[in-house]
Amino acid sequence: xxxxxxxxxxxxxxxxxxxxxxxxxxxxxxxxxxxxxxxxxxxxxxxxxxxxxxxxxxxxxxxxxxxxxxxxxxxxxxxxxxxxxxxxxxxxxxxxxxxxxxxxxxxxxxxxxxxxxxxxxxxxxxxxxxxxxxxxxxxxxxxxxxxxxxxxxxxxxxxxxxxxxxxxxxxxxxxxxxxxxxxxxxxxxxxxxxxxxxxxxxxxxxxxxxxxxxxxxxxxxxxxxxxxxxxxxxxxxxxxxxxxxxxxxxxxxxxxxxxxxxxxxxxxxxxxxxxxxxxxxxxxxxxxxxxxxxxxxxxxxxxxxxxxxxxxxxxxxxxxxxxxxxxxxxxxxxxxxxxxxxxxxxxxxxxxxxxxxxxxxxxxxxxxxxxxxxxxxxxxxxxxxxxxxxxxxxxxxxxxxxxxxxxxxxxxxxxxxxxxxxxxxxxxxxxxxxxxxxxxxxxxxxxxxxxxxxxxxxxxxxxxxxxxxxxxxxxxxxxxxxxxxxxxxxxxxxxxxxxxxxxxxxxxxxxxxxxxxxxxxxxxxxxxxxxxxxxxxxxxxxxxxxxxxxxxxxxxxxxxxxxxxxxxxxxxxxx
DNA sequence: GCCGTTTTCGGCCCGACTGTTTTCAGTCG
Numbered sequence: 001x002x003x004x005x006x007x008x009x010x011x012x013x014x015x016x017x018x019x020x021x022x023x024x025x026x027x028x029x030x031x032x033x034x035x036x037x038x039x040x041x042x043x044x045x046x047x048x049x050x051x052x053x054x055x056x057x058x059x060x061x062x063x064x065x066x067x068x069x070x071x072x073x074x075x076x077x078x079x080x081x082x083x084x085x086x087x088x089x090x091x092x093x094x095x096x097x098x099x100x101x102x103x104x105x106x107x108x109x110x111x112x113x114x115x116x117x118x119x120x121x122x123x124x125x126x127x128x129x130x131x132x133x134x135x136x137x138x139x140x141x142x143x144x145x146x147x148x149x150x151x152x153x154x155x156x157x158x159x160x161x162x163x164x165x166x167x168x169x170x171x172x173x174x175x176x177x178x179x180x181x182x183x184x185x186x187x188x189x190x191x192x193x194x195x196x197x198x199x200x201x202x203x204x205x206x207x208x209x210x211x212x213x214x215x216x217x218x219x220x221x222x223x224x225x226x227x228x229x230x231x232x233x234x235x236x237x238x239x240x241x242x243x244x245x246x247x248x249x250x251x252x253x254x255x256x257x258x259x260x261x262x263x264x265x266x267x268x269x270x271x272x273x274x275x276x277x278x279x280x281x282x283x284x285x286x287x288x289x290x291x292x293x294x295x296x297x298x299x300x301x302x303x304x305x306x307x308x309x310x311x312x313x314x315x316x317x318x319x320x321x322x323x324x325x326x327x328x329x330x331x332x333x334x335x336x337x338x339x340x341x342x343x344x345x346x347x348x349x350x351x352x353x354x355x356x357x358x359x360x361x362x363x364x365x366x367x368x369x370x371x372x373x374x375x376x377x378x379x380x381x382x383x384x385x386x387x388x389x390x391x392x393x394x395x396x397x398x399x400x401x402x403x404x405x406x407x408x409x410x411x412x413x414x415x416x417x418x419x420x421x422x423x424x425x426x427x428x429x430x431x432x433x434x435x436x437x438x439x440x441x442x443x444x445x446x447x448x449x450x451x452x453x454x455x456x457x458x459x460x461x462x463x464x465x466x467x468x469x470x471x472x473x474x475x476x477x478x479x480x481x482x483x484x485x486x487x488x489x490x491x492x493x494x495x496x497x498x499x500x501x502x503x504x505x506x507x508x509x510x511x512x513x514x515x516x517x518x519x520x521x522x523x524x525x526x527x528x529x530x531x532x533x534x535x536x537x538x539x540x541x542x543x544x545x546x547x548x549x550x551x552x553x554x555x556x557x558x559x560x561x562x563x564x565x566x567x568x569x570x571x572x573x574x575x
Numbered sequence: 576g577c578c579g580t581t582t583t584c585g586g587c588c589c590g591a592c593t594g595t596t597t598t599c600a601g602t603c604g
Contacts, residue, residue, distance in 0.1 A: 027587060031576035061577050099593090101602050136595060350588090381588040381604070440604060441591075 004047040008068055009040035011080060015067075017092050018083035020102035034059040039068070041352040041532030043361075047072055058352065090116035097146040098476060104134065121147055149476060156194035157239055158474065159541055160504035163188060165239045166198050168219065173243070176213050178204045180248045185258035189312045191544030193474060193507045197232075197240040199258045207245035214243050250282045252297035257281035263317035264310075271305050271321075279305075313547035318515070332547045333526070335540055337559040340369035340406075343413065343436050343467055343499060343527035344536075348392055349375040349382040352532040355395060361533040363403035369562050371409035372396060373436050376423035378415040386428070393431070407562055409433035413467055418442045418449075420456025422463065426574075429462035434569050436499070436527075438467030443480050450482040458487070458496040461573035465525045466491065468501040468508040476505075484513065488520040495571045497523045497557050500549070502542025503535070514549025523568070524556050 016032035019025070038059045039046060046054065046068060054065035067077045087109070093116060094105040108114040111132055114123055124144060129135040166184040174182045179202055183189075186199035202210050211231040215223050224232040224240065232242045246254040257265065258281065265279075272279040278287050283295030284304050294300040299309045307324045311332055314320040323329050345351035346358050353361075355372060362370040374392065375382040393410045400408040414422040414429075414437040422429075422437055429435055437457050445453065457463050469487075470479025491498055498517055501508045506529070509517065514524065526542040528535050546556065553559040557568055 025576080028576050030587075035576080059577065063576060099602070103601055133596065134594085134600080138594060142594090379604080380590055383588070 003045045004072065005039050005042060005045060008046055008071060009036045011071060011077065012036035012039065012064070012067075014092065015077070015080045015083065017095060017102065018080070018087055021087055021091060021095070021106050022083060023106065031059065032064070035064045038352055041534055043533050058347075088115040090119070093117055094120060097143060097150060099139070099142040099146055107132065107134065117147060117150070149478070152475065156196050158504050159188065159191065159193055159195055159507075159544070160538070161237065162195035162198055162239065165219075165235060165237070165241065166200060169198070169200055169214065169217070169241055169243075172213055172217055173200065173202055173210055176204075176209050178206055178209060180204055181251050183255065185255055186260060189259045190261065190315055191313050191541070191548060193504075193510065193545065197242050200241060200243045201251075201254055201258060202243065202245045203248040203251040203254075204245055205247070210243060210245050214241070244281075246281070248296075249292075250295050252299070252301050253279070253283040253295040254281045256298050256301050259312050259315060261316050264315035264320070267317055267321045268302075268305060268307075271307075275305070277304075311547060313544060314550065316548070330550050330552050333543055333551050333553055333556055333559065335543045337553045337556070338367075338526060338539060338543065339560070339562075340367045340371065340409075340558050341528050341530065341536065341539065342371045342409070342411070342434065342465060342525045342558050343373050343501070344371065344530045345374055345413075346372060346392075348388060349379075349384060350531060355392065356399065357533060358530070358536075359396075359399055359403055359406070359408065361536055363406045365536060366404075367406050369407040369409060369565070371411045371434055373411035373413045373434075376412050376414045378417065378423045379440055386424075390431075411435060413438055414463065415440050416453060416457045416466075418445065418453065420453040420460075422457065422460060426462060429460075430574065432462070433566075434464045435462050436465045436467040437463040439471045439480065443471060443477070445480070447481045447483055450480050451486050454482055454487045455490040458490040458494045461571045463496055464569050464571065465497045465499050465527075467499045467527075467529065468503075468506050469498050470508050470510075470513065472506070472508055472510075474505050474507065479508070484516065485520070488517040488522050491517070491523075492521040495523075495568065497525045497568075499529075500524055500526045500542050500546050500551075502526060502528045502538045502540075502545070504538060504541050507541060507545045509545075509549070511545055511548035514546065514551060518549065518551065518555060524551060525558050526551075526556055527558070 012032050013036040016029045019029040038057050042057050051065045051069060054060050054068055071077050091105050091109045094100055095102055112123060112128060114120050123129055124140050129140055166188055170182050173179060181203040184198060184200050188195050188198055204210060207228055211226060214231050214233055215226055219235045220233045221236040222234040224234060230242060230244050232240060234240050269279045272284060276287050278285045283292045284301050285292055294304040302309050308329060310320050310324055344358060346355045347353060375384055377384045396408050396410050411432050411434040414435055416422060416437050416439050472479035498509055526546050528538045530536045557565055
């Protein structure tokens with residue numbers, strides 16, 4: 001059963017938004033935001049906690065604990081219902097538009113009764129905002145741009161939400177009598193960064209029990225289709241799940257077919273046709289005799305086509321067929337290859353958990369080493385000081401090697417300023433085991449300035465990793481504009497690694513950028529940028545993205561032994 | 576609303592950017 005923390009987080013987040021929109025105390029709104037985040041990142045399921053247990057979660061006091069209990073008991077919170085009655089749901093949608101916050105949303109609602117993104121678009125197109133205070137030409141342009149960005153993501157959902165849903169569905173279906181195999185396929189299996197529908201496959205003799213189990217799951221909100229071969233539902237979270245039940249002998253062919261991609265399948269079918277064969281979701285057949293030649297496993301199907309099994313993340317027709325035919329498929333990275341996380345936070349800055357808690361959790365993952373990289377002083381809101389980071393270093397050295405012999409590296413996440421400068425002078429940076437450096441502001445510099453800025457950061461002898469290099473947020477913010485080939489060349493030349501940030505809303509670098517950077521000989525670090533214990537598990541999305549970028553163990557510095565990693569971290573030009 | 580080796584009030588994530596109301600409110604990281 002899924003944890004209920006996410007629902008509670010969403011509810012408290014909504015309440016915070018409603019407070020902000022209705023002009024309530026800004027600190028109160030922030031208190032709810034903080035509590036929402038803390039509950040979302042809390043390792044224990046809140047539905048198993050009493051008031052005292054809840055109040056042990058940071059930023060959760062008596063009042064919020066009682067609201068959580070009220071919600072878990074009744075499914076509702078009176079205070080939230082009261083605010084909901086004052087503000088239509090659509091008004092809250094508006095603040096998802098970048099550059100449009102609670103104040104502007106309220107004005108649109110009160111003055112023009114706009115309560116949805118569609119109504120807002122129509123109003124701007126009808127020039128109905130002209131007389132509204134604070135909505136000049138440029139503001140309207142920015143809002144339209146924001147709406148376009150939102151729409152670009154379309155109906156696709158982030159990969160982690162899709163995976164949670166898929167695992168929930170599979171847990172249900174695999175328990176049904178007669179289930180021989182079950183798995184998700186489609187773009188989720190290929191680990192694309194966003195997912196349209198979730199394709200779930202079951203191998204069984206009879207399909208009806210599985211179709212019935214899917215439509216009667218508690219999380220099913222709507223049945224789109226309910227047939228013998230295929231059933232589609234939509235969950236309460238708005239995710240569409242398509243279930244197909246195959247005869248067990250067709251399992252491999254079905255997985256191959258429904259995993260895609262379309263382009264990859266066109267290639268495999270073309271190979272089949274040339275050999276006088278026909279490939280479908282039921283198997284690989286001899287065209288003339290109709291005899292089935294392979295279907296039970298994917299390996300058999302690929303083998304009969306003269307190909308080795310191709311990892312799903314590569315199945316995009318980006319050269320994997322050719323590489324497979326030549327016997328040159330890369331041995332791509334796996335999650336097991338990762339020996340440590342090199343970008344993580346603690347509650348010394350904006351993380352949720354203490355140094356000790358994060359280290360303990362990392363050790364439980366079996367890491368050989370682990371870097372703590374809290375924010376540096378130039379990100380003013382984090383209030384970092386020399387004293388604080390040095391005190392952390394001292395504590396970290398005490399903990400080093402004490403948790404399952406995991407070694408600790410003391411690092412920091414520096415801020416790359418507009419001219420490529422970073423927080424501390426070289427002599428102070430020399431005290432860190434590694435430095436990640438990332439962009440946190442001035443995202444709209446022109447290409448030349450941005451390129452220069454990133455290259456300068458690479459040239460800093462103490463900067464080892466560029467964190468979330470393009471700084472995009474999926475569905476919210478495009479990446480910065482730079483001459484990436486020049487940046488990648490600078491990384492390769494200076495021995496600076498590029499991060500594959502595993503946060504599901506970042507996945508930055510993305511797959512295409514990785515492919516391009518790799519051709520320059522760049523090294524990579526697949527990091528979670530964890531701000532809580534739970535985030536450490538997001539590594540799988542970073543690994544998936546790295547796989548889509550064809551990365552091997554050798555390309556990724558945090559698969560290396562500590563000795564080799566340390567050698568890499570000592571860049572030339574250091575004192 | 577939460578929190579306290581400042582402990583029951585008075586702080587709380589600070590500063591920059593943007594557009595526009597032209598002196599500052601709103602938004603963002």
